[in-house]
């Protein structure tokens with residue numbers, strides 16, 4: 001039950017009913033006698049009456065019972081009380097008109113009352129309603145219930161005055177003798193270790209000892225002045241004391257005003273003033289100790305001059321002085337300390353007297369090439385060596401490798417003139433185990449890119465690992481881990497040629513853990529092959545899995561043409577019905593994703609058996625299909641329009657060492673062109689490099705244009721500045737590194753200000769959605785709502801993302817946003 005429900009259901013009426021009993025003025029109900037009390041009271045009343053005899057008529061039953069209650073049914077006490085108060089009261093004493101000192105608090109507590117104070121407060125209150133006649137009750141319920149004073153009736157009769165009652169309270173007329181005298185407390189004395197505090201009082205014995213010591217000190221000083229060396233032990237002890245009392249001088253020298261915190265004897269002493277001169281002197285002493293040539297290192301501030309005012313040092317305590325006498329004068333102790341390395345100054349200064357290892361290398365290079373690069377090393381010794389060695393290091397940084405020669409070709413006109421094949425890249429996507437790698441392996445086998453013997457070898461090896469069905473997939477899955485696990489992990493590239501086109505395969509992993517690699521593949525593709533597993537149940541599970549996500553991603557990456565390979569139809573007996581069902585469903589969600597139906601083709605295939613890949617299926621069960629083979633569909637696919645005349649942009653997909661260069665890169669040219677000898681800029685490192693040579697399809701070429709996958713051998717750059725995912729660009733029109741960008745994003749999931757991973761090709765960076773300025777109309781791009789708090793899935797929104805570091809990004813590029821392993825959005829940089 002919630003608290004609100006509990007409050008709602010609370011039965012106030014009922015609970016209040018429980019307290020509707022009569023309450024007295026003190027908030028408590030009247031107490032009634034228990035049956036036992038009542039019986040005891042009745043018996044006690046009878047006993048009191050019989051004890052009083054005929055006098056019993058002079059008291060009422062109530063008075064008897066009150067007395068009994070008061071005295072805990074003690075009949076004798078009750079009788080005595082009744083006799084004294086009601087039957088034979090004593091004659092009233094004369095009451096003084098004014099109280100003579102003292103307090104009614106102490107005087108009014110009669111023995112009678114003190115006995116009676118054995119009842120509880122509640123009992124007192126209950127009794128009030130039945131007061132004994134003639135008893136004045138000054139009742140203060142919480143503070144002084146015992147102020148019920150039965151014997152002050154007389155005072156009441158004389159007009160009780162509160163002013164009199166409080167006459168000597170502290171805030172009124174307090175007599176002098178009752179006023180408080182505040183005595184300063186005794187604080188613990190300091191001074192044992194020379195701390196603060198007044199000089200401690202000395203006992204007579206201590207005074208005697210001190211006087212003796214003083215006398216002995218005076219005698220010692222006299223002896224010293226005479227050159228008397230007869231008491232070495234005392235002298236040693238004094239020396240030790242001198243060491244303890246650093247900075248103390250004899251009272252006769254350079255007196256300083258005594259401070260109130262020091263004992264008089266100590267106040268006579270003084271802390272030796274530490275002047276800049278004394279510090280300098282001390283430092284020079286130290287440097288002398290360290291050896292000739294030692295000096296403060298350059299750039300190190302001279303603290304001996306700049307040190308602030310001296311710090312007071314501890315003086316010997318009175319106790320110590322009593323035992324050992326006052327401290328003799330001691331030399332001032334430096335408060336500066338030498339820098340630790342100044343002690344090794346000679347060796348430091350010698351460090352650059354000879355040629356450095358760099359100099360040695362430079363000299364060797366100069367000898368070999370008859371260049372005089374190492375002129376700086378001619379001079380030996382001296383302070384200039386440091387600068388010269390630095391020059392040598394600088395010289396090392398400059399790569400003296402001759403710049404590669406350029407033919408200065410007009411690449412675009414060369415490209416126009418060339419009658420070469422068109423080149424196209426396609427990415428193979430689909431749910432895990434849909435048969436992507438097997439399909440591509442079979443395609444390469446049927447195209448004779450891979451020979452049958454290789455496949456047989458793979459088959460045997462795969463059989464040994466219990467994965468014989470993966471033999472064709474091994475054509476693409478080359479990594480040991482991929483083969484042992486039976487899954488593609490990274491993008492596998494391969495290439496083949498047809499009569500008209502040079503194709504690059506980008507085989508993407510289907511497993512959701514490797515989506516970033518799939519994104520990298522999709523970012524390089526002109527079109528895509530979407531592989532669907534047609535076997536029973538697999539198509540359905542694939543639709544829930546990566547089939548849909550991959551479709552969204554390739555569209556988001558700008559791929560508009562897709563060939564759907566309805567695979568493994570051999571497992572369903574080449575069922576046309578199954579094919580039609582899959583075609584219907586997939587075309588539905590692909591068109592919903594943004595693909596145009598005219599750009600979607602469906603081919604029923606068996607990657608394992610090779611049906612309808614390069615050759616038409618010979619299976620009679622597949623005779624119903626009259627369409628194109630997979631390879632024909634590929635050839636019919638036009639690659640994307642190339643941005644040939646734009647500045648060079650290439651995303652590095654591989655970095656490796658080759659026979660031609662210690663630094664070779666490969667990647668697809670996204671825009672522009674390049675030729676051997678060109679200068680390149682690598683971002684984000686900002687380092688310049690040169691194209692030593694380049695290759696297309698394993699053949700050396702002079703130039704390459706957008707859309708081609710090229711291998712570039714670089715020179716004049718350190719490999720540490722080049723990484724996979726970096727952008728190679730034209731130094732004259734470089735891509736800038738930014739940390740904040742705005743994209744027009746298609747939301748795959750709910751978007752809100754949140755942490756995201758930003759993917760662009762192989763580049764990855766941590767980021768955060770910091771703003772969502774608007775949701776947009778999908779078709780027109782007009783603003784639907786400004787500053788939405790969240791963006792729903794399948795909506796298009798303008799989103800601002802801030803990354804943790806600067807990365808090369810520019811307008812027109814496509815990025816994917818992922819969060820917690822899921823793709824949440826993808827879009828185009830604005």
Ligand SMILES: Nc1nc2c(ncn2[C@@H]2O[C@H](COP(=O)(O)OP(=O)(O)OP(=O)(O)O)[C@@H](O)[C@H]2O)c(=O)[nH]1
Pocket residue numbers: 430431432433434435436437438439469470473486487488508509510511567568569570571605606607608609
């Ligand atoms: N019967 C039959 N089996 C196939 C066919 N194509 C692939 N397979 C089998 O499906 C399994 C998975 O094949 P892969 O090529 O590794 O699948 P994949 O899509 O590349 O897998 P990932 O890249 O790891 O997502 C293998 O055992 C193949 O032999 C086919 O057309 N028919």
